[in-house]
Amino acid sequence: MKQTAAMQPVEPADHDTAPDDAREARDPFLVGMGERVRLLRARRGLTRKALAKEADVSERYLANLESGVGNASVLFLRQLTKALNCTLAEIVGDETTSSADWLRIRELLYGRDHDTLKRARVALEEMLATAPQDPNRRNRIALIGLRGAGKSTLGRMLADELKMPFVELNRVIEQLAGCPPAEIHALYGASAYRRYEHRALEAVIAEHPRAVIASPGGLVSEPTTLNALLAHCFTVWLQATPEEHMRRVIAQGDLRPMSGNKEAMDDLKRILEGRGEFYGRADMTFDTSGKPLAECYLSLRDRLAARIASE
Secondary structure (H helix, E strand, O other): OOOOHHHOOOOOOOOOOOOHHHHHOOOHHHHHHHHHHHHHHHHOOOOHHHHHHHHOOOHHHHHHHHOOOOOOOHHHHHHHHHHHOOOHHHHHOOHHHOOHHHHHHHHHHOOOOHHHHHHHHHHHHHHHOOOOOOOOHHHEEEEEOOOOOOHHHHHHHHHHHHOOOEEEHHHHHHHHHOOOHHHHHHHHOHHHHHHHHHHHHHHHHHHOOOEEEEOOHHHHHOHHHHHHHHHHOEEEEEEOOHHHHHHHHHHOOOOHHHOOOOOHHHHHHHHHHHHHHHHOOOOEEEEOOOOOHHHHHHHHHHHHHHHHHHO
16 A cells, blocks of 8 residues: 655554553544544545555554544545545534534534524425426435445335335446446546446436435435435435444345454444435434334334425
């Protein structure tokens, strides 16, 4: 892995091994920056190792940065912004201090509860919207959530009963790229995969005025793609506990979540926490934990019909 001389870190102590007085002496700015990088990484479902590889930086340097002891160079941060598909402002500071209007908006929103913030967001979206509402929006049902939530199983059942096409967005991505999503990541990186993901969603929306769509778990971490999904589909967040997610994935025969990673459950919880607000933008949430399949499907079907009818 290549690094320029400007990017070579002074090797401070690791987060877990640093003495107590060193942890207490950390600069609050560096601590805050490390927390923002961890949150951005969790939202995109990237392990520290995967982000280091994508950004072509030292994993140890990244670990120090996330621990609040890494005095990162600008070049290093620029590489992270490319890999995380975010702005430098999101990593190093708060852009809402850049003007008087930003400050006033922030004051108005500060401390408000989730429901109030959601109403404010919806009002802003309606005020600033330039495109007419998609008349087929309620006829496209998009299921979002982490792997193991039941998107494919419940999606197929819904599509069969509603006599709609069932579309797995991962399959469309594979058709567009000519290779599976894992190979896109390995060959071209996460940024290329995100571009294929957005193109695939656009293709499905253009082709299917009616459909049940199962979306990849990380789609919500890309604002442009998520906004397109919400604008053109009635979106349902299929929730489950971290333990249920893990159990279902392993039951499908995929042991990778547990392979060589003793902190798999902690990683999963961080991903859920990081993406929770984005999943929460869905039109409806439905918890699939602890329910037999038949009961789960019937409850989802009935609630979905009632919600769409009330729109």
